[in-house]
Amino acid sequence: MPEDAVCLTVDLDAISQNWRLLNTRVRPAAAYAVIKADAYGLGVEPVARALHAAGCQRFFAAWPAEALALRVVLPDAWVGVLMGAPSEDWTALREARLVPVLNHLGQIEAWGDEAARHGPLDAMLHVDTGMNRLGLTPGEVDTLAGEPDRLRGLQIQAVMSHLACAEQADHAMNGAQREAFEALCNKLQPVAGSFQTSLANSSGIFLGSEYHYDFARPGAALFGLNPTPNTTNPMAEVIRLQGKILQVRRVDSAESVGYGAAFLVKQPSRIATVPVGYADGYLRSASNQASARVGGVRVPVVGRISMDMITLDVSELPEANARPGTVVELIGGDYPVDAFASDAGTIGYEILTDLGRRYPRRYQQSAAG
Numbered sequence: 001m002p003e004d005a006v007c008l009t010v011d012l013d014a015i016s017q018n019w020r021l022l023n024t025r026v027r028p029a030a031a032y033a034v035i036k037a038d039a040y041g042l043g044v045e046p047v048a049r050a051l052h053a054a055g056c057q058r059f060f061a062a063w064p065a066e067a068l069a070l071r072v073v074l075p076d077a078w079v080g081v082l083m084g085a086p087s088e089d090w091t092a093l094r095e096a097r098l099v100p101v102l103n104h105l106g107q108i109e110a111w112g113d114e115a116a117r118h119g120p121l122d123a124m125l126h127v128d129t130g131m132n133r134l135g136l137t138p139g140e141v142d143t144l145a146g147e148p149d150r151l152r153g154l155q156i157q158a159v160m161s162h163l164a165c166a167e168q169a170d171h172a173m174n175g176a177q178r179e180a181f182e183a184l185c186n187k188l189q190p191v192a193g194s195f196q197t198s199l200a201n202s203s204g205i206f207l208g209s210e211y212h213y214d215f216a217r218p219g220a221a222l223f224g225l226n227p228t229p230n231t232t233n234p235m236a237e238v239i240r241l242q243g244k245i246l247q248v249r250r251v252d253s254a255e256s257v258g259y260g261a262a263f264l265v266k267q268p269s270r271i272a273t274v275p276v277g278y279a280d281g282y283l284r285s286a287s288n289q290a291s292a293r294v295g296g297v298r299v300p301v302v303g304r305i306s307m308d309m310i311t312l313d314v315s316e317l318p319e320a321n322a323r324p325g326t327v328v329e330l331i332g333g334d335y336p337v338d339a340f341a342s343d344a345g346t347i348g349y350e351i352l353t354d355l356g357r358r359y360p361r362r363y364q365q366s367a368a369g
């Protein structure tokens with residue numbers, strides 16, 4: 001633990017190790033790293049560099065601005081843009097050699113116009129196989145199949161879709177989406193030339209090789225979230241959030257702790273305050289639910305989580321082991337992101353992308369990368 005009152009440690013070696021594990025697991029397919037939303041909140045620049053050094057050559061961002069930032073970090077990598085682009089950004093995409101994922105006929109037309117002016121352009125198509133969120137509808141796929149001119153000037157590198165329930169291995173949606181995906185790809189084959197195919201996110205990789213196709217698109221698992229929530233997490237842990245106790249006070253029984261007097265002390269207790277709160281992504285919904293670790297001992301969060309502070313009941317610990325300056329393990333170890341997320345009533349994805357920027361981050365990387 002460094003000097004700071006709160007510190008987030010990001011283990012870049014663990015991210016690299018996770019990518020290698022996934023890339024090996026999908027072989028002979030490949031794992032393209034999804035590092036949208038600032039690499040799930042962990043910092044796209046160090047994460048992209050680490051992954052690239054580990055051998056990952058292909059990345060997805062969500063928005064053009066993210067992809068352009070990634071292009072600066074990795075001048076030679078292949079970078080796909082999941083959202084495609086609003087019209088004014090198409091030129092920027094072309095100039096930066098980014099590959100948009102085209103999600104509806106309007107985007108196909110806009111990128112096709114760009115190709116008509118500047119020569120053939122690479123693209124990917126996203127087809128909707130039942131999520132009803134993004135991608136070409138089956139009707140739009142029929143339109144393309146009937147009017148191949150719409151794809152003129154576009155080299156379709158890949159056709160992809162996205163699974164709705166991949167983390168539930170026995171969910172009927174998985175097989176249904178896979179069948180719908182293959183049917184839509186078959187319709188596109190005659191008009192889109194030879195293209196690669198992709199269906200799996202992190203959890204999809206663990207559904208079996210029939211979901212791997214040519215490449216998978218893991219995000220969350222790279223960052224240590226469990227892609228198989230009902231079994232042991234196969235991924236290496238990536239983040240650790242630590243804080244230091246600011247002060248400890250003795251509270252007599254029948255008194256309360258924090259806003260709304262939401263926790264009543266039942267017996268004389270010692271309450272430790274740690275300067276991390278919901279403004280730092282330590283979600284308020286975890287009030288009276290989450291816990292932390294002090295010297296390996298579980299200590300519950302008591303009372304409401306404030307904007308800048310939490311309160312822990314450290315009565316179980318000897319006074320000398322929980323005093324101002326004592327390091328508290330907030331997230332990590334036997335209380336991983338997924339466990340904190342569950343106590344906050346959400347998923348690890350939301351915790352990672354919410355982790356605050358108010359405290360320093362420390363990136364851990366061995367010389368070997």
Ligand SMILES: *Cc1c(COP(=O)(O)O)cnc(C)c1O
Binds near residue numbers: 036082220221
């Ligand atoms: C975010 C995203 C992914 C990565 O999903 P994870 O569950 O984080 O692995 C893959 N594909 C698409 C289209 C996405 O939007």
